[in-house]
Amino acid sequence: MAGSVDPPDSHPQSEVTRLLQDWCSGRRAALDALMPLVHRELRQLAASYMRRERPGHTLQVTALVNEAYLKLVDQTQVDWRNRSHFFGIAAQCMRRILVDHARQRLAQKRGGAEAPIALDDTVDIANVDGFDILAIDEALERLARLDARQARVVELRYFTGLSIAETAEALGVSTATVKREWGTARLWLTHALARL
Amino acid sequence: MPNDSTALTAEEWQRAKPLVTMLARLPRATRAEALAEALPADSTLQAKLAAFLDVVDRASAPFDLVGPAEPRDLARAPIEAGASLEPGDMVGRYRVIRPIGAGGMGQVCLAEDTRLGRQVALKEMRTPPSEDPSRFGALREARAIAALEHAGIASLHDVLERPGGLTLVMEYVAGRPLSDVVADGPLPVEDALQITAQIADAIAYAHEHGVVHCDIKPANVHLDAGGRAKVLDFGLARLLAEGGWRDDRGAGPLFGTIPYMAPERLVKGSSLPSCDIYSLGVLLFELLTGRLPFQGSDDAQFFFDALTTPPPAPTSLVPHLPREVDRIVERALAKRPQARFQSARELAEAARQLLASLERTPVAPQLVTVSPERETEERRPRRSDSIVVRRLQIALVGAALTLALTTLVGFISTRVYDLAFGRTSRFNDDGLFRWTVQGASALAGPATYIFIAMLALGIVASLLRLVAPRVVAALASWAARVTDATPALLAEGVLLASALSLSWFFWRFRTLIFAVVGWGWGSGPWPDDLLPLRPSNNAEHVQYRMWSTLILVASGAAWLVVLRRAAARAKAVGLFTTGTGAAILLAAVFLWSMPHRLVFQSKRPRVVSDGQPCYVIGTDRDESLVFCPLAEPPERRRVVRTSAVAGAARNAPLEAVFGELDRFLRRRETRP
Numbered sequence: 001m002a003g004s005v006d007p008p009d010s011h012p013q014s015e016v017t018r019l020l021q022d023w024c025s026g027r028r029a030a031l032d033a034l035m036p037l038v039h040r041e042l043r044q045l046a047a048s049y050m051r052r053e054r055p056g057h058t059l060q061v062t063a064l065v066n067e068a069y070l071k072l073v074d075q076t077q078v079d080w081r082n083r084s085h086f087f088g089i090a091a092q093c094m095r096r097i098l099v100d101h102a103r104q105r106l107a108q109k110r111g112g113a114e115a116p117i118a119l120d121d122t123v124d125i126a127n128v129d130g131f132d133i134l135a136i137d138e139a140l141e142r143l144a145r146l147d148a149r150q151a152r153v154v155e156l157r158y159f160t161g162l163s164i165a166e167t168a169e170a171l172g173v174s175t176a177t178v179k180r181e182w183g184t185a186r187l188w189l190t191h192a193l194a195r196l
Numbered sequence: 197m198p199n200d201s202t203a204l205t206a207e208e209w210q211r212a213k214p215l216v217t218m219l220a221r222l223p224r225a226t227r228a229e230a231l232a233e234a235l236p237a238d239s240t241l242q243a244k245l246a247a248f249l250d251v252v253d254r255a256s257a258p259f260d261l262v263g264p265a266e267p268r269d270l271a272r273a274p275i276e277a278g279a280s281l282e283p284g285d286m287v288g289r290y291r292v293i294r295p296i297g298a299g300g301m302g303q304v305c306l307a308e309d310t311r312l313g314r315q316v317a318l319k320e321m322r323t324p325p326s327e328d329p330s331r332f333g334a335l336r337e338a339r340a341i342a343a344l345e346h347a348g349i350a351s352l353h354d355v356l357e358r359p360g361g362l363t364l365v366m367e368y369v370a371g372r373p374l375s376d377v378v379a380d381g382p383l384p385v386e387d388a389l390q391i392t393a394q395i396a397d398a399i400a401y402a403h404e405h406g407v408v409h410c411d412i413k414p415a416n417v418h419l420d421a422g423g424r425a426k427v428l429d430f431g432l433a434r435l436l437a438e439g440g441w442r443d444d445r446g447a448g449p450l451f452g453t454i455p456y457m458a459p460e461r462l463v464k465g466s467s468l469p470s471c472d473i474y475s476l477g478v479l480l481f482e483l484l485t486g487r488l489p490f491q492g493s494d495d496a497q498f499f500f501d502a503l504t505t506p507p508p509a510p511t512s513l514v515p516h517l518p519r520e521v522d523r524i525v526e527r528a529l530a531k532r533p534q535a536r537f538q539s540a541r542e543l544a545e546a547a548r549q550l551l552a553s554l555e556r557t558p559v560a561p562q563l564v565t566v567s568p569e570r571e572t573e574e575r576r577p578r579r580s581d582s583i584v585v586r587r588l589q590i591a592l593v594g595a596a597l598t599l600a601l602t603t604l605v606g607f608i609s610t611r612v613y614d615l616a617f618g619r620t621s622r623f624n625d626d627g628l629f630r631w632t633v634q635g636a637s638a639l640a641g642p643a644t645y646i647f648i649a650m651l652a653l654g655i656v657a658s659l660l661r662l663v664a665p666r667v668v669a670a671l672a673s674w675a676a677r678v679t680d681a682t683p684a685l686l687a688e689g690v691l692l693a694s695a696l697s698l699s700w701f702f703w704r705f706r707t708l709i710f711a712v713v714g715w716g717w718g719s720g721p722w723p724d725d726l727l728p729l730r731p732s733n734n735a736e737h738v739q740y741r742m743w744s745t746l747i748l749v750a751s752g753a754a755w756l757v758v759l760r761r762a763a764a765r766a767k768a769v770g771l772f773t774t775g776t777g778a779a780i781l782l783a784a785v786f787l788w789s790m791p792h793r794l795v796f797q798s799k800r801p802r803v804v805s806d807g808q809p810c811y812v813i814g815t816d817r818d819e820s821l822v823f824c825p826l827a828e829p830p831e832r833r834r835v836v837r838t839s840a841v842a843g844a845a846r847n848a849p850l851e852a853v854f855g856e857l858d859r860f861l862r863r864r865e866t867r868p
Contacts, residue, residue: 036540061286062283063283063293063294063306064294066283066291066293066294066308067293067294067306068312068314070293070308145206146204146205146206146209147209147210147213157261158261161261161283161284163284180213180217183217184213184216184217186258186259186260187216187217187220187252188209188216188258190252190254190255190257190258190259191248191251191255193255193259194251194252194254194255194256195280
C-alpha cells in the first residue's frame with residue numbers, strides 16, 4: 001500500500017498537534033522536536049507523490065504540504081494560526097527534501113551510487129517553472145545573507161504555495177510587508193538566476 | 197551570473213529595496229535620471245543598481261509563481277468542461293488539495309474543509325447548458341443521500357450550487373479501491389465474503405432509508421487500513437438521473453456500469469433495490485474469481501448472456517471454493533428479481549453464515565496452503581454445519597406445511613362424504629391420520645399431472661432457448677416488465693384473474709357441484725340430480741379434477757409471486773385484496789377437494805335391510821349406519837345391528853348406489 005493512503009496513526013497526530021501548539025505559544029524547544037516529524041511525513045508523501053506521477057510530471061508541492069498538514073495535525077485541536085506556523089516549518093522541510101532529491105538525481109546522472117529512494121526522473125515543481133532547484137536553493141542562500149526575511153517569504157510562497165495573507169501570518173508581519181518583500185525578492189531572484 | 201563587482205551588499209540592498217520595484221517599471225531611458233534623483237550621494241550604488249536592473253530586463257524569464265499567486269474562489273465560477281480545479285483553489289470554504297481522479301461525470305478532488313478542518317472529496321457534476329439543477333429532483337435526491345449515516349457509507353456533506361452544475365462535497369475515504377485489490381487476483385473466500393457482507397449491510401441500511409445506489413462496483417468501494425469497506429458515490433446514479441443529466445456517452449438517463457447492471461436495469465432502466473442486489477452478486481463473483489460473470493466478446497453478446505444465460509458457478513472457475521458460495525452467487529445473480537435475495541440484509545446474512553461455518557475450521561486458509569483435494573475432504577463437512585441446520589429447518593417447515601395442506605384436503609373431502617351419506621360423528625371412525633391419508637391419495641393424481649406438465653414445459657423451454665433464443669430473451673424481458681408493476685396493481689390483477697377463472701369453473705361444472713352439494717343437503721328431486729355423479733360420467737370427473745388443479749396451482753403461484761414482491765419492496769398489498777385473494781384460494785381448495793372421497797371412494801360392505809339393498813357407511817360397536825339409495829329420504833339412512841349385516845360383500849358405495857339407481861331407472865322406464 002502506498003504511503004499516502006496509510007491513515008495517520010493517532011500518536012504522531014496528537015504529538016504534532018501538541019508540539020505545534022507549544023511552539024506557537026512561544027516554546028522554541030518544541031520546534032526541534034517538531035521538525036523531524038514533519039520532515040519524515042513530507043518525505044514519505046513526496047516519495048509517494050513522485051511514484052504516482054508519471055515521469056515528466058510536475059510535483060504539486062502545494063497539494064503535498066496541504067495533505068501533510070491534514071494528516072499530521074488534529075484539526076479539532078488547533079486554530080487557523082497554527083496552520084500558517086505549520087506551513088512555516090513545512091516550507092523548510094520541503095526545501096531540504098527537494099534539494100536532496102535534486103542532488104541525488106545529479107549524482108545518478110554522473111554515474112554515482114544508487115540513490116536511497118528510486119525516484120522518477122525529471123520531476124518538476126509546479127510552483128515555479130523552468131528553474132533549476134539547486135540554483136534556486138543557492139540563490140536563496142545568498143538572499144538570506146542579504147535579507148533573511150525576504151528569503152523566508154520566498155521559501156514559504158515557493159515551497160508550500162502559501163498565499164500572501166498566510167505568509168504574513170506565518171512570519172508575524174503585515175500583508176503589505178509581505179507583498180513588498182515578495183516583489184523585490186522576485187526581482188532579486190530574477191537577477192540572480194538570469195540566464196543571459 | 198552577476199560578477200562580484202556588481203554584487204550588492206546587505207546594507208546596499210536594504211537601501212535599494214524601496215526603490216527597485218518602481219525603478220524596474222520605468223523605461224530604461226528614464227531610469228538613470230530616476231536613480232540619480234533617488235540616490236544622489238551614492239554613485240557606486242547607482243551603478244550597481246543600473247547593472248542589476250539591466251540584468252533583470254534581459255533575463256529570459258522572470259522569477260515568479262506559476263498560476264494565480266492568490267487562491268481563486270470558484271464558488272460562483274461556472275463548472276465548465278475545460279476549467280479544472282487546481283491545488284489551492286477555493287470552492288466556498290473548501291480548499292482544493294489535489295485531483296484524485298476524473299469520474300464519468302466530472303472532476304474529483306481531495307480538498308480541505310477550512311471551517312471544520314477535515315478532508316473531503318469534491319465532485320463536480322456538469323448540467324447540460326441552460327439547465328438549472330435546482331429545477332430537477334437532484335437536490336431532493338441529494339437530501340435523501342445526505343441523510344444516510346452509516347460506517348460503511350461515505351457521507352454526502354454538502355451540495356454547492358454553481359452555475360452550470362453542482363459540486364458535491366463528500367466524505368474523503370483514504371484507502372485502496374476494491375478494484376485495485378481485485379486487479380491483483382481473486383481474494384481469499386473469507387475476505388470476499390466479509391467485504392461483501394459489509395457492503396451489503398451498508399446497502400441494506402440505505403435501502404431502508406429509500407436510497408438505491410445503482411452503481412455498485414469494486415471501484416466504488418474503498419478499503420480503509422483496517423480492511424473495512426466503505427461505499428462511495430451512494431445514490432449518485434439516481435441523483436444524476438433525477439437531475440436530467442446525460443452521461444459522457446450522451447446516452448439517456450441511465451447511469452451505472454454495464455457489467456454490473458441487473459437484467460431489469462439493462463432492459464428498462466429500473467433503479468430498484470433488486471438492481472443493487474444483483475450488482476452485489478457481480479461484485480462477490482468478481483472478488484471470488486477475479487473475473488466478471490459475463491464476458492461477452494461484444495455488447496450484443498454481453499446483453500444476450502446477461503439476459504438469458506445463467507452465470508458460471510464460481511467453483512467451476514476456482515475449484516477449491518466451498519460449494520455454498522455457488523448458491524449465494526446464483527441467488528444474487530438470478531435473472532428475475534423475485535428469485536434473488538429479497539433484501540441486501542438477507543444477502544449479508546447468507547454471507548456471514550457461510551463465513552461463520554468457514555471460520556469454525558481449525559486451519560486458516562490464508563496461512564496454510566492446502567491442496568484442493570485435501571481441502572475438500574477435510575474441511576467441507578465442517579464448513580456446511582450451519583447450512584445443514586438451515587436446510588433442515590426449511591425442510592421441517594416445508595414438511596409441516598405439506599402435512600397441514602394434505603390433512604385439510606382430506607378433511608374437506610371427508611366432510612362432503614359424511615354430508616352426502618348422512619354419516620354422523622357417532623359412526624365416523626376417521627381420525628386425523630385418516631384425513632391425511634385421504635388427502636394424500638387425493639393429491640397423488642394431480643401431483644403427477646403437475647410433474648408431467650412441468651417436465652414438458654421445461655423441455656419446450658430448453659428447445660426454444662436452443663432454436664429461438666431471441667424469443668426467450670423477449671419473453672424474459674416481458675415477464676420482468678409485467679412482474680415489475682407495483683405489488684398492489686399486480687395483486688389486483690391476480691385477484692381478477694383468479695376470480696374470473698374460478699367463476700368460469702363454477703359455471704362449467706355447476707351440475708356436478710350441485711349434485712354433490714344437493715345430495716349432501718338431502719333435498720331436490722331424487723334421484724335425477726345424482727346423475728352427474730354416475731361412474732359412466734368419468735370423463736367429466738377427470739375434467740373437473742384437471743381444471744380445478746390448474747386453477748388452484750396457477751393462482752396459488754401467482755399469489756406467491758405477488759406476496760414475495762410486496763415483501764421485497766416492503767409495500768402493503770391492501771387488506772381487502774389480500775383477504776379476497778385468500779377467500780378465493782380457499783374456495784378453490786374447497787371445490788378441488790370436495791368430490792374426491794365421494795367419487796373415488798374405498799369399498800364398503802353391502803347388506804340387505806327391509807328387502808332393500810343398503811351400504812354400510814360406518815360402524816359403532818354392534819350398530820352400523822347404512823345408506824339405502826332406493827328408500828325415501830327419512831329411511832334412506834338408518835341404523836341397524838351389525839349382526840344383521842355380517843358377511844356382506846364389499847362394494848364401492850357410489851358405484852353400488854348407481855348400480856341400484858340404474859336398475860331402478862330401467863324399471864321406471866319399462867313401466868308404462
